[in-house]
Amino acid sequence: MEITAIPGAREMFSLDPEVIQLNHGSYGAVPVEVQERQSELRAEMERAPDRFFARLPARLAVARERVAAFLNSSGNSSGAAFVANATEGVAVALESVPLAAGDEILYTDHGYAAVERALRRRAGESGARLVRVALGDDPVAAVLGGVTARTRLAVLDHVSSAGARLLPVARLAGELAARDVVSVVDGAHAPGMLPVDLDAVNADFWVGNLHKWAFAPRPAALLHVAPHWRGRVRPLVVSYGDGFPDAVEFQGTRDYTALLAAPYGLDLLERLGLDRVRAHNTALAAYGQRVVAESLHEAGLCADAPQATGHPGVPMRVVRLASGLGTTKAEADALCAEILDRLGCQIKVEPVGLLRLSAQIYNTREDYDRLAAGLPDVLRTRRALLRTI
Ligand SMILES: Cc1ncc(COP(=O)(O)O)c(C=O)c1O
Numbered sequence: 605m606e607i608t609a610i611p612g613a614r615e616m617f618s619l620d621p622e623v624i625q626l627n628h629g630s631y632g633a634v635p636v637e638v639q640e641r642q643s644e645l646r647a648e649m650e651r652a653p654d655r656f657f658a659r660l661p662a663r664l665a666v667a668r669e670r671v672a673a674f675l676n677s678s679g680n681s682s683g684a685a686f687v688a689n690a691t692e693g694v695a696v697a698l699e700s701v702p703l704a705a706g707d708e709i710l711y712t713d714h715g716y717a718a719v720e721r722a723l724r725r726r727a728g729e730s731g732a733r734l735v736r737v738a739l740g741d742d743p744v745a746a747v748l749g750g751v752t753a754r755t756r757l758a759v760l761d762h763v764s765s766a767g768a769r770l771l772p773v774a775r776l777a778g779e780l781a782a783r784d785v786v787s788v789v790d791g792a793h794a795p796g797m798l799p800v801d802l803d804a805v806n807a808d809f810w811v812g813n814l815h816k817w818a819f820a821p822r823p824a825a826l827l828h829v830a831p832h833w834r835g836r837v838r839p840l841v842v843s844y845g846d847g848f849p850d851a852v853e854f855q856g857t858r859d860y861t862a863l864l865a866a867p868y869g870l871d872l873l874e875r876l877g878l879d880r881v882r883a884h885n886t887a888l889a890a891y892g893q894r895v896v897a898e899s900l901h902e903a904g905l906c907a908d909a910p911q912a913t914g915h916p917g918v919p920m921r922v923v924r925l926a927s928g929l930g931t932t933k934a935e936a937d938a939l940c941a942e943i944l945d946r947l948g949c950q951i952k953v954e955p956v957g958l959l960r961l962s963a964q965i966y967n968t969r970e971d972y973d974r975l976a977a978g979l980p981d982v983l984r985t986r987r988a989l990l991r992t993i
Contacts, residue, residue: 616637628816638869642862674870685849688823697808697811791810802828807830808829811826882919894912896979961975
């Protein structure tokens with residue numbers, strides 16, 4: 605696949621020139637022009653705090669409308685609320701859906717670890733039982749195979765963190781609704797990365813981060829709620845806001861400038877050309893996966909054959925490390941730190957033995973070539989060290 609660079613992309617960001625950032629997927633990166641818009645909003649807040657907060661609800665509604673339209677949520681902005689991040693959005697959904705002893709909550713082996721913790725707490729409090737299904741090769745069969753007469757709620761990733769897997773969430777939400785199961789979609793990675801169509805997904809709850817692939821400042825996310833749930837949404841913090849979305853969105857005095865600046869990230873993406881950005885990023889991620897997997901395979905440090913595996917439109921790819929490497933959180937963190945220290949590359953190691961690479965417009969082929977060239981040596985050292993422990 606051809607990789608067509610976007611001229612001047614690197615200069616649009618304020619990333620440390622000493623570090624090759626190959627982990628856009630974790631925290632995103634905010635383009636300088638969006639940082640500037642947020643600084644202006646903060647300056648405005650400091651010039652006249654009362655005026656700023658008096659105007660805030662109306663301005664949030666305008667920003668929300670723009671983001672909701674970008675994600676194709678039809679009609680108006682009242683079906684969605686800004687939240688800080690995906691973790692918070694999932695927590696609001698879990699708080700809102702009544703659960704009782706004996707109910708089942710379904711989730712998958714690809715779910716995000718922090719979300720799994722939230723599920724554990726909710727299950728513990730309500731007496732509901734957690735049912736974890738392995739996605740395997742057929743996610744629809746796996747999820748629907750885990751549904752029983754007691755399943756009340758299912759939490760699914762739109763794009764998973766560890767495996768960078770794209771799930772057919774529209775199909776699954778429809779099938780779950782037909783079985784009377786409430787769907788909660790963790791779309792942390794989806795905005796900006798994929799052409800999201802919330803009307804088509806039609807989940808009960810869907811939340812997506814804007815600060816990962818949509819170039820928004822942190823923290824910024826949108827929680828979309830189906831009409832029949834809007835009257836029953838329970839905000840995590842009770843403040844002045846009444847009803848949905850205000851009660852969820854207004855959580856007292858805090859910094860709302862990331863949310864107000866989120867539309868500028870979308871403006872930039874659209875100016876650059878969404879198709880162009882997406883084509884660049886997915887092709888580059890595939891390139892990165894190939895060169896890294898080939899290099900590790902040659903060195904006997906890769907668990908898979910070096911063929912390309914990945915999901916259409918997802919600019920994150922994984923390489924499975926040889927057995928024993930990166931399989932605990934401590935080891936994964938130590939490996940990341942060593943790769944950063946020795947190669948100057950910031951990558952993500954998911955503590956299931958997966959090295960995850962992201963691609964964004966500021967990346968080039970050379971970034972992945974550098975990682976591919978130096979990685980075998982780092983992994984050999986790490987493996988030798990593990991054997992002596
Ligand atoms: C699938 C998934 N869900 C949730 C999150 C959490 O995002 P946040 O920390 O912004 O809430 C992430 C972050 O990487 C993620 O990948």
